[in-house]
Amino acid sequence: MKTRTEEIAQAAKAAVEAALWAPSIHNTQPWSFGVSGDEISLRADPDRKLRVSDPTGRQLMISCGAALFNVRITLLALGYEPEVRRIPDPERPLLLATVRVRPGQEPGEHVRLLHGEIERRRTHRSGFTALPVPDRLIDALVAEATAEGGHVTPIRSDASARVLAALTGAAQDVQSQNRLFVLELMRWARPPGSSRRDGVPAAGYPTDPRRTYPQHFAQRDYARGHEWGMAPDERVSASTGLVALLSTAGDSREDWLHAGEALQRMLLHASAYGLSVAFHTQALEMPELREFIRRHLCSDEPPQMIMRLGFVIDESESVRRAPSEVLE
Ligand SMILES: Cc1cc2nc3c(=O)[nH]c(=O)nc-3n(C[C@H](O)[C@H](O)[C@H](O)COP(=O)(O)O)c2cc1C
Structure with a gap:
């Protein structure tokens, strides 16, 4: 029989292991964790910030x-109640959150559903099939984001989607001519066969992303002229999919x-x-x-x-560091 302390320690370890599977800008995984008694702490790793x-x-905090x-x-799925304090100590800006593992309830079906997707979810980097996203699913995604203080806006107008695609293309072109941007991206793009467990692996994007229709969104140039990436799948569809923005009421670290x-x-709900x-955050x-x-496109919200x-049809691949590398 495990003691309560041992059970909490095991739940905290599972929660940290699940945290590693979060998406992060260029897969920088800009975090570290500590576990002390019934408290998990989440810290920003400043060495992994994109200067x-x-x-x-901002993108480090989103990650x-x-x-x-x-x-x-994960704590909810294991029957615990997470007691979260965000940015708990202004004197310690790298400490982003503490989570106390409190006794909770049997998890509901929805909690188990979201938890089950943590390791399955992947970033997509090419076109979509022509299947439209059902309205009910869009409404559900909007509600999920709203419950966390986010605001998802589906971009239904072709003109607005074209503006976003054009701004993405412009930002991508400007960045590809800026040596500092290129060097920073190079630091996080991994050649095929790399044993690194962070950064964007060559298996994570197509060699030659085809144009998408009706709007084309420029991809990040992780390969920089190399023949890296996965061979394009002929079955891959060329639809843009539904364009959407995520915004928040304010623009603070919290x-x-x-x-x-x-x-x-x-x-996780989408998955x-x-x-x-797919993400296109260059602009x-x-x-x-x-x-x-x-x-012009976000009702004045950042x-x-x-x-x-x-x-x-197919999904790309990703990599993560081992829990021992992020646990202090
Ligand atoms: C704030 C943020 C911005 C991102 N921007 C882009 C982007 O512009 N282009 C892209 O292909 N992926 C982008 N991503 C996805 C990451 O590259 C991806 O999460 C990371 O490589 C890990 O892969 P995975 O999501 O498949 O696990 C972004 C992720 C985050 C959290």
Whole structure:
């Protein structure tokens, strides 16, 4: 028989292991965790912050927020109640959250459903099949994000989707000519056969992403002229999918953490219904373009993510570091 202390320690370990599967910008996995008694702490890892493309740490915070959601949902799925304090100590800015493992209840079906998707979910990086995203599923995704303080806006107008695609293309072109942006991306792009467990692996994107219709969203250039990536699958469809924005009411560090929690909750729900999600956040890394999107496409709310949603045939691959590398 395990003691209560041992049971809590085991649940905390499972929660940290699940956290590692969160999406993060360029798979930087910019986090570290501590477990002390019944408390899990989540810290930002400043060495993994993108100093050129993410100087404010906004995308780092979103990534850590997604990891925090995995901690919470895992504890709930194991029958515990997570007691969360976000940014608990202004004197220690790297400490992003503490989670106390409290006694809870039998998990409901929905909690188990989301928890079951943590390791299955993957970022998609090409076109979607022509199957439309059902309205009921869109409504459910909006509700999941809202429950975490995020706001998902499906972009239904062709003109607005074209504007977002054009801004993505412009940002991608500007970044590809900026040596500092390119060097930073190079640091996180992994050649085929790499044994590194972070960064974007060559198996995570197609060699030659085909144009998508009706709008084309530029992909990040992880391969930089190399023949890296997976051979394009001829069956892969060329539909853009549903374009959507995630925004938050404010733009503080706490808002960014909530944005990550909302994102991950929405992504796990999407995954449970076979829906994949692609991200194109280049334009949000350029303050002028981000401001433009906020004013013209986001009802004046600060945009946090630009996404495409749809159904796919095959899924790409990803990698993660071992729990021992992120546990202090
Ligand atoms: C804040 C944020 C921004 C991201 N931006 C992009 C992007 O612009 N393009 C892209 O292909 N993936 C983007 N991603 C996805 C990450 O590259 C992906 O999560 C990471 O490589 C891990 O892979 P996985 O999601 O398949 O597990 C982003 C993820 C986060 C959290």
